[in-house]
């Protein structure tokens with residue numbers, strides 16, 4: 001009799017455990033296969049807040065709310081929404097030119113998206129180095145050799161005279177505005193430095209994080 005009771009108890013526990021398992025399976029949402037990259041209403045509100053040829057406010061790391069955005073991981077671009085993309089990249093360009101920077105990343109303007117402008121000091125002439133726009137840029141390789149290089153950031157006003165450790169060359173991959181994917185070796189130290197600084201912004205890293213090796 002006691003033996004039978006133990007068997008019934010075992011079956012009862014097994015049924016309960018199985019039903020719990022089933023319940024867990026049903027409540028687990030399946031992983032989404034494609035991330036929705038459409039610009040959000042909040043992002044569009046910033047992008048279209050003023051005319052296309054006007055600056056956007058550059059976020060200040062020393063303002064708490066701004067620092068939270070600057071510390072966020074950015075997302076890739078939706079190439080289908082060319083209107084928003086063109087408007088945003090234009091305002092980014094006006095902002096960096098007016099502030100006298102050599103590069104800018106979208107999160108510095110409150111948009112956590114993988115977009116950067118870089119002035120190519122390894123191209124053009126001494127008096128005019130071209131500006132180039134990159135979408136979804138990534139560093140695929142850093143040189144083993146690093147150097148302490150003088151650094152600064154439009155989002156860290158007043159933080160002057162500091163140097164950050166940087167690779168002397170990098171390999172980068174990015175998409176051009178027309179969607180073409182490209183890989184490039186950046187051998188010039190200064191240009192490699194700008195790429196590292198701007199791509200860091202897309203990962204929530206600011207240059208003062210690189211003061212030590």
Ligand SMILES: [Zn+2]
Pocket residue numbers: 152153154155197201
């Ligand atoms: Zn910066």
